[in-house]
Amino acid sequence: MDLEYQLIIPEFVMAGLAVVIIAAALAFRNVDQKWFGYATAIGLAIIAVITAVAYWDTNDDFGGVLAVDHFTVLFRVFFLGIAFFTVMAAVQFAGERLKNHAEFYGLIVFATLGMMLLAASRELLTAYLSLELLSFSFYILVGFNKLNPFSNEGSLKYMLLGAFSSALMLYGISLIYGVTGSTTYSAIGPDVVEGTRSIAGQLASFAGGSGGVDPDGARPGLLIGLVLITAGLGFKVSAVPFHQWTPDAYQGAPLPITAFLSAGGKAAAFAFFLRLFSEAFLPAAAEWVWFVGILAAVTMIVGNLMALQQTNFKRLMAYSSISQVGYLLVGIVALDAANITQSQDAASALVLHLIGYVTTNIAVFAAIIAFYNRTGRDDIVDLRGLAERQPFLAFAIAAALFSLAGMPLFAGFATKFIIFQAAFNNGFLWLGAIGVTASFVSLYYYLMVIKQMYLYEPEGSDRARFHVSRPLAGALVVLVAGVLFIGLYPTPLFDVIHSSTAGLFEQAAAISAAAVGN
Amino acid sequence: MDAGEALLLLLLIPGAAMLLTILVPSRHANVVRWIALIATTATLIDSIWIFAVYDFAEGGYQFTLQYPWIENIGFLGENGISLHLAVDGIAAPMVLLNGLVGFAGVLVSWKITHRVKDFFILFMALFTGVYGVYIGQDLFFWFFAYELAVLPMYLLIVVWGSTNKEYGAMKLTMVLVGGSVLIFIGIFAVFAEAGAGTFDMAVLRDIEFDRGFANTFFPFFMIGCGILAGLFPFHTWSPDGHVAAPTAVSMLHAGVLMKLGAFGIIRLGMEILPAGTDFWMPVLLVLGGVAAVYGAISAINQTDLKFVIGYSSVSHMGFVLMGLGTMNNIGVNGAVLQMFSHGVMTALFFAMVGGLYDQAHTRDIRVFGGLVRKMPLFVIFFGIAGLTSLGLPGLSGFVAEFHIFVGTIDTFPLFAALGILSAALTAIYVLRLMGRAALGPFNPRWENLKELSRWEIAAAIVLIAPIIAMGVWPDPFIDRIAPTVAELPKIDQIGGLFTLSSLTGR
Secondary structure, eight states, X not given: OOOOGGGGHHHHHHHHHHHHHHHHHHHOSSSOTHHHHHHHHHHHHHHHHHHHXXXXXXXXXXXXXXXXXXXXXXXXXXXXXXXXXXXXXXXXXXXXXXXXXXXXXXXXHHHHHHHHHHHHBOBHHHHHHHHHHHHHHHHHHHTOSTTOHHHHHHHHHHHHHHHHHHHHHHHHHHHHHHHHSOOBHXXXXXXXXXXXXXXXXXXXXXXXXOTTOOTTTOOHHHHHHHHHHHHHHHHHHTOTTSOTHHHHHHHHSOHHHHHHIIIIIHHHHHHHHHHIIIIISGGGHHHHHHHHHHHHHHHHHHHHHHHTTOOBHHHHHHHHHHHHHHHHHHHHHTXXXXXXXXXXXXXXXXXXXHXXXXXXXXXXXXXXXXXXXXXXXXXXXXXXXXXXXXXXXXXXXXXXXXXXXXXXXXXXXXXXXXXXXXXXXXXXXXXXXHHHHHHHHHHHHHXXXXXXXHHSOOOSSXXXXXXXXXXXXXXXXXXXXXXXXHHHOOHHHHHHHHHHHGGGGHHHHHHHHHHHHO | OOOTHHHHHHHHHHHHHHHHHHHSOTTOHHHHHHHXXXXXXXXXXXXXXXXXXXXXXXXXXXXXXXXXXXOSBTTBOTTSEXXXXXXXXXXXXXXXXXXXXXXXXXXXXXXXXXXXXXHHHHHHHHHHHHHHHHHBOBHHHHHHHHHHHHHHHHHHXXXXXXXXXXXXXXXXXXXXXXXXXXXXXXXXXXXXXXXXSOOBHHHHHTSOOOHHHHHHHHHHHHHHHHHHTTOXXXXXXXXXXXHHSOHHHHHHIIIIIHHHHHHHIIIIIIHHOGGGHHHHHHHHHHHHHHHHHHHHHHHHHOOBHHHHHHHHHHHHHHHHHHHHHHOBHHHHHHHHHHHHHHHHHHHHHHHHHHHHHHHHSOOBGGGOOOGGGTOHHHHHHHHHHHHHHHTOTTSHHHHHHHHHHHHHHHHOHHHHHXXXXXXXXXXXXXXXXXXXXXXSSOOGGGTTOOOOOHHHHHHHHHHHHHHHHHXXXXXXHHHXXXXXXXXXXXXXXXXXXXXXXHHHHO
């Protein structure tokens, strides 16, 4: 096999960057710690630009396990962007409240590397290893504030449940391997199609019944494997009922890591989810679409209802991100084995909503980090009077929260419109209706936050106006502008996304063409 | 007539004013006010021009303008989502209405001193959103504008409002956004069912939807939009919201925002899903009739001036829904006329109440008396609004309600009687209010009241002019509305192309 190493140069460079940052800390002990942050950010930005320019037209794969196509490149740049903004937002925070800065930034880079590999993976074990690289980095990062008991608790909870979910996923992978005889997506795809049959047939074969059921077609192993992999992924993206770790991990983690976890961690898991389910499992859609649909519905409902009762902003954002996962899962449900065009629409809609959500979420967290830098508090009532003290931060938070609620002018409106339409087009009327209703409920708790900022006067001993540090303010301006841009004119972004998702369905298109030919 | 740029200006001018206001430092309150005044003056002139130039002999949609936004990608085909603007004979008076009320709203907001900049930014967002609904021809942007018109209300009420404002604001926002959930679902369903790959209303209007589909999804539009129009029994947000809102916001809200609901029923319901009207329009008529009577009875019992007007809005919007429910040309004509008439009238009401409240700091009817001694102009203006409300001939309310009752008699005589009864109830609360507060024995507590400010007087004159104009010479309105209404699908024609002059000439 001919391995073309030039395809994965960005990944090598990322690993190098992480090592260099950590090693540099040993060499330069007297340098102001913030320069490690800025060096990391500059490194990430350079890699992002070079990756975008050099690889955009590539459509190749590395030994059949890592695809380097539009989709990969889009997500590489996307993850690098997430890491860049996280680091920019984190510099002041880390300088004032954390120790061991170089390791902090180095682990962020390692996590980003895991994300990049995950989006590119076309083989189950490679994907699993990438996911573990990502997860291990996060386990450490969540517990990085080691003197804070909440941070330790969050990290421990996250690690135990994460290990459990990894085991589930591995078991699922082994079952899939047992049924199809392969772990590469390209080999699984054509093979699962033969196992495809109705749920009723599956259940009948479970019951051992033979009444009219073709025993050759019955492959319960496939169904169990799919369920286990979905459950494992459900833990990683924190879909209900696998979400229990999320609020604790979000609350315990240092704020920039909460931002990174809610943005990067989710985005990477969904990139994996999407590639896996569209390249490998799409022909078997009839078998998984129902339980993913239920997962999406439950996630939207529970996430939003739990968010209603939160008093801590980070916990609120944890439940809000859970509900966003529900909307994203709608995109997976809208994949349709019989209709490749519809599937690609759904995939594009999912990625568009993902990018809109991530941009918005980082904006919220960047603003909250700026607030926390000044006050050291993160309860919702602490935001009282923010509109008087720092109007720009209040505006940024309000804009981002309105965007999460799916209100016009902001990203959430356009992206939710498109993702729910994809579900409706595929006949999932009930799911789209639940989604719209759930996002209506979400408006209430976002408004409760906005009310604190705009309605009340500042309270407590510290009521003065304050300034936000320049790099953070700059990053925040860019993010809010991005939220508005996606909301008002998503067309260019949507075009790019749509061209990148086409590659995901080449194989499914070939399979269905072959089926028609027969 | 093809000058769609005039419509684009309606969105660009307030949009630009909003951006400009963001850039002005907040200490320059007067600069902010003048920007708002200049912008609303410009849109008012533009609106008047559009109303005047709309060619009613030709009818149909005019000033068409279409820019593609997202097309030929994924499930979106040709003109999938486009910025498509146009006005017909129903939208033209509504555009004029928004221009008038927005302009008057800025005038009465001159006295706001708390966070002036933020106020006008949100005000302009609301104002733009309302225009977008009236002139939008693409479901995506229509809904975008609809939400944009509702969203700023929350902050406008919660920051600048009064009387139980947190409750009122949250209730209003949640109920209205809840309604828009239904519209959202309806839009998705229509798009998926049509399979035309476009959200363009012009295309969707030409598609004949299956009767069962239309019957299923018509109520999504009817109730979803109806909530904003104060549809019984979802009307309770309206009085609470009006009472809590600051003056200019009450004006815009009762004046134009509630009309968005009725307008939405025409645009989405009657035009896109006409097959559903047979089954659902009688329901709308009944609910409208109930709201008319119920609103009037509730208004009689109120002691807070704004509650009186809030419930009277519910009652008058009930007339609008009744008129739509008749599904004949005269009734629907009347509904559109009533939308305009009630819009300017209720804006005038709220402007006057705001002027009084800012000095008196109470709106309790029982403590006022003999205000005419201190505020004669206030009493005159308030009286004009009141008389319009009870349907005095010569003022706009009469023309509109007359059409509605004639239309209803033709279809549901019983409900016409109910409507006329509620018009009579209106007379009770309006005249009682006038008698108690404006005339009556003077209460010495109000020795220090001053006359309205010149800004308020200017606003009142701007609003009274169309009331009288429509009252004595309704033809310019009817000429535009009637042919468009006659073109709506499934409209019964009674009495030919009905105009008031044709009736009197017979």
